[in-house]
Amino acid sequence: MPHFLIAQSELPAEREARRRRAGKSSGETYAATLEQIQPGVATTIVSPADDAAPALSTDRLAQFDAVFLTGSPMHVYDDGPAVRHQLDFMRRVFAAGIPSFGSCAGLQIAVAAAGGRIRKMPKRMEAGIARRIFPTEAGRNHPLLAGRPPGWDAPAIHGDEVAELPPGATLLASNAMTHVQAAEVRFDRGIFWGVQYHPELALREIAVAIAAQADDLIEAGLADHEDDVEAWANDLKALHDTPDDPALRWRLGVDGEFAEERLRRREIINFLSNLEALRG
Structure with a gap:
């Protein structure tokens, strides 16, 4: 049975706040999702951004079958200790030659660690559903997106984005809001x-995140009142x-690609299906 390493970039206070709202930290959510996809899989959760987090060597990282990078409130363009710790961790993952997958801030961390650039979104945040x-052309035949239709919606909530790969x-x-929606x-x-x-x-977790950011959504012009966000x-x-x-x-203006759990998780399932090839 494979053993996966899950790296959460939330700081301790952010993890506890998420547990109070949604019942799990971002790393715990990933672990639960992977267990549902592959029952019996082994997972280890680490928090590389924490000041006291031990640095895992490339040899230790190479003992895992894959690394997963979670989302978080981290602003990767802020040059502080937490960001530097997280980027150093990701560079060691690359150096270890271990396949990795990430969503939201996880994508941004991997891009920045490899020399790309992250920015605050210039217009507004993308909240709830990333549309269309x-x-x-490269993505149409890429195994990450195997099975996706010509266009789809997905759960999303972010105010930062990849500015340059x-x-x-x-x-x-890509979509109209965010140029880099998926990348290798x-x-x-x-x-x-x-x-x-x-x-x-899960859609319930997106709902909880939306409700917790009602003030931000109103400020961004995405809603007029808290009652609108709650509804x-x-x-x-x-x-x-x-x-x-x-x-x-x-x-909600969605179809099965968004509503059905199995279809919503398609990229993670595709990554897991291609692990052997990715490890070379």
Whole structure:
């Protein structure tokens, strides 16, 4: 049975706040998702951004079958100890030659570690649903996006984005809001597949995140009142419980690619299916 390393970039206070809201830290969510996809899989969670976190050597990292990088509130363009710790960790993952996958901040960390650039989104945040994601020409035949239709929606909540991919990276998907929605990064001895959206999250977790950021959504002009945010979050929670409800799908403007858990997790499933090839 494979053994996966999950690296969460949330700091201790952020992890506890997420546990209070959603019941799990971002790393614990990833572990639960991987266990549901591959029952019995072994997972180890680390927090490389923490001041007291031990630095794992490349030899130790190479003992894992893959590394997963979670989302978090981390602003990768802020030059502070937490960001430097996280980027150093990711460079060791690349040096170890171990396949890695990440979502949201996980994508941004891998891109920055390989020499790319991250920025605050210039217009507004992308919140709740990333709409009309389309594969690039390279993405149409890339195994990360195998099975995706010509366009799809995905759970997302982020105010930062990739501004520039590093050398050796391939853009795989975009939409009107965020140019880099999916990418492959090759750096040093490693290969990373990542997405800006959240295939690992349950819809209830997205709903909780939306409700917790109501003030930010109103400030960004995405909602007029807290009641609007609450009603939208409640629809997401209801879709979590009844994903085949046609009225909820219509009201939220989504199809099965977003509503159905198996389809929503497609990129993670594809990554796991290709691990042997990625390890060379």
